Amino acid sequence: MTATTAKEQSIASSIQLRAVTKAFGSVQVLKNIDLDVASGKVVVLIGASGSGKSTVLRIMSGLETADSGEVVVGDVPMHDPKRAPEIRGHVGMVFQQFNLFPHLNALGNVTLALRKSLKMSKAEAREVGLRCLERVGMQDRCANYPSQLSGGQQQRVAIARALAVNPRIMFFDEATSALDPELVGEVTSVMRSLAADGMTMVVVTHEMGFAHRTADRVVFMDDGVIAEQGSPEQVLKDPQHPRTQQFLARVLEA
Amino acid sequence: MLYQWRSVLEYLPDFLRAMGLTLWITLLAFALALVCGLGAALARNSKNAVLRLGAGAYVEIVRNTPVLLQIFVVFFALPSFGLRMDAVTAGTVAIGVNVGGYLCEVFRAGISSVARAQREAAQVLGLSSRQAFISVIAPQALRNVYPATVNNLIQVLLGTSLLTAIAVPELTGVATVINARTLLFVQVFAIALVLYLVLSNALSFASGLLGRVLFKPPLEQVRPGLWPVRRARTITTTAEVAA
Ligand SMILES: Nc1ncnc2c1ncn2[C@@H]1O[C@H](COP(=O)(O)OP(=O)(O)O)[C@@H](O)[C@H]1O
Ligand SMILES: [Mg+2]
Numbered sequence: 001m002t003a004t005t006a007k008e009q010s011i012a013s014s015i016q017l018r019a020v021t022k023a024f025g026s027v028q029v030l031k032n033i034d035l036d037v038a039s040g041k042v043v044v045l046i047g048a049s050g051s052g053k054s055t056v057l058r059i060m061s062g063l064e065t066a067d068s069g070e071v072v073v074g075d076v077p078m079h080d081p082k083r084a085p086e087i088r089g090h091v092g093m094v095f096q097q098f099n100l101f102p103h104l105n106a107l108g109n110v111t112l113a114l115r116k117s118l119k120m121s122k123a124e125a126r127e128v129g130l131r132c133l134e135r136v137g138m139q140d141r142c143a144n145y146p147s148q149l150s151g152g153q154q155q156r157v158a159i160a161r162a163l164a165v166n167p168r169i170m171f172f173d174e175a176t177s178a179l180d181p182e183l184v185g186e187v188t189s190v191m192r193s194l195a196a197d198g199m200t201m202v203v204v205t206h207e208m209g210f211a212h213r214t215a216d217r218v219v220f221m222d223d224g225v226i227a228e229q230g231s232p233e234q235v236l237k238d239p240q241h242p243r244t245q246q247f248l249a250r251v252l253e254a
Numbered sequence: 255m256l257y258q259w260r261s262v263l264e265y266l267p268d269f270l271r272a273m274g275l276t277l278w279i280t281l282l283a284f285a286l287a288l289v290c291g292l293g294a295a296l297a298r299n300s301k302n303a304v305l306r307l308g309a310g311a312y313v314e315i316v317r318n319t320p321v322l323l324q325i326f327v328v329f330f331a332l333p334s335f336g337l338r339m340d341a342v343t344a345g346t347v348a349i350g351v352n353v354g355g356y357l358c359e360v361f362r363a364g365i366s367s368v369a370r371a372q373r374e375a376a377q378v379l380g381l382s383s384r385q386a387f388i389s390v391i392a393p394q395a396l397r398n399v400y401p402a403t404v405n406n407l408i409q410v411l412l413g414t415s416l417l418t419a420i421a422v423p424e425l426t427g428v429a430t431v432i433n434a435r436t437l438l439f440v441q442v443f444a445i446a447l448v449l450y451l452v453l454s455n456a457l458s459f460a461s462g463l464l465g466r467v468l469f470k471p472p473l474e475q476v477r478p479g480l481w482p483v484r485r486a487r488t489i490t491t492t493a494e495v496a497a
Contacts, residue, residue: 089380099375113379
């Protein structure tokens with residue numbers, strides 16, 4: 001399903017950021033960010049806490065608006081306030097805290113947007129929803145409420161929920177950071193299988209193993225700028241920028 | 255001693271009729287309070303400044319003046335403006351409008367207690383803000399405010415005793431009348447007390463059952479305690495946890 005979709009939409013699932021800036025009050029959080037993600041590619045964003053990684057994802061998914069610069073996601077110019085809302089329902093976002101809807105069971109979480117936004121019939125939504133849950137290995141738990149699932153299971157349901165609307169691009173914001181170490185693998189393996197199917201992905205993570213094995217490109221952010229980027233091999237094994245070296249030393253130590 | 259109880263128990267039918275009226279006024283006033291509270295909460299969050307100011311004034315006035323005075327205003331003062339109501343109606347309206355002011359703030363807190371993250375998750379999924387409110391925010395807010403709302407229902411019940419002041423034949427009023435007639439105040443007020451306890455425990459038990467049906471996954475049962483103090487404490491702690 002996703003493989004053909006990705007091919008069909010190969011033109012429309014790339015991302016371009018040009019000279020993007022963003023301030024919160026007097027704090028300049030993003031200073032002149034340029035970033036390109038070609039369709040079907042996996043870009044991993046790394047960097048210290050507070051360096052602006054989440055803000056980049058939130059701008060690309062329409063949750064924040066850039067102060068200046070150009071942001072094109074798929075074929076939607078996000079810097080145009082009139083057109084930015086078009087992105088809704090066309091990208092998927094996976095949050096650190098899962099953000100599942102606690103009053104709906106797993107299937108209800110996955111089908112809500114299908115019913116409300118895509119106006120599917122109940123039966124159709126159920127079929128698509130179950131297929132998405134199966135994709136993340138959660139079809140057996142479709143009747144469970146989020147509070148009845150482990151963190152890893154909740155995050156897999158959250159991924160299924162994002163996949164249900166058939167997005168062109170997926171954003172992951174520290175999707176495994178809130179998980180117990182033994183639960184990280186079940187989530188990263190779902191993410192790897194998405195990447196293998198050709199989904200365009202921008203992933204903020206501290207899992208260097210995932211970055212190394214799955215990323216097409218690793219981007220290191222430092223204090224609102226992109227300090228260094230390149231292949232995982234280059235950036236993770238042979239970093240040039242001193243800040244990258246410091247950051248990696250600290251992460252690998254932990 | 256036994257004969258004193260016997261002579262008071264002769265009034266049992268009067269007590270029970272008064273208890274029925276108390277329950278009836280409680281339910282009607284609470285229904286009115288729900289409508290006022292929800293309307294005011296939506297108005298206070300609205301984009302329209304007139305609605306916002308009007309609802310704000312309503313909540314401030316109602317919460318910063320004595321309930322008894324509000325009852326007197328509705329019963330004695332409104333007739334001068336051509337709004338004449340019998341004592342039961344006036345009392346029901348006054349208490350409903352009063353508690354509505356408190357419920358407004360409860361509902362507003364409930365809506366804002368639903369994390370922004372929930373709204374954002376719905377937005378990225380493609381839900382409009384209206385759809386997000388109806389399908390994501392409101393059900394969670396309702397669940398969060400349920401214990402506090404039940405607490406207000408009990409407040410309405412206890413508040414109806416103030417209607418004695420405008421001669422509504424509810425439980426407290428009838429008890430004072432029987433007391434004046436028999437002068438057996440220990441027996442008379444003991445019976446009234448027990449009947450209030452029966453009513454309040456029945457109401458919170460019924461609300462607990464309703465909560466179990468209404469919410470998935472089920473709301474933790476608020477156990478009806480024999481003593482209102484203990485129950486009030488249970489309800490507030492649940493409300494704090496929910497908030
Ligand atoms: N809504 C906001 N209001 C004010 N400051 C914010 C807001 N969101 C993020 N920030 C600030 O912006 C900076 C970058 O945040 P963020 O993009 O979340 O970084 P990262 O994800 O790399 O940790 C931080 O200093 C953070 O405190
Ligand atoms: Mg972050």
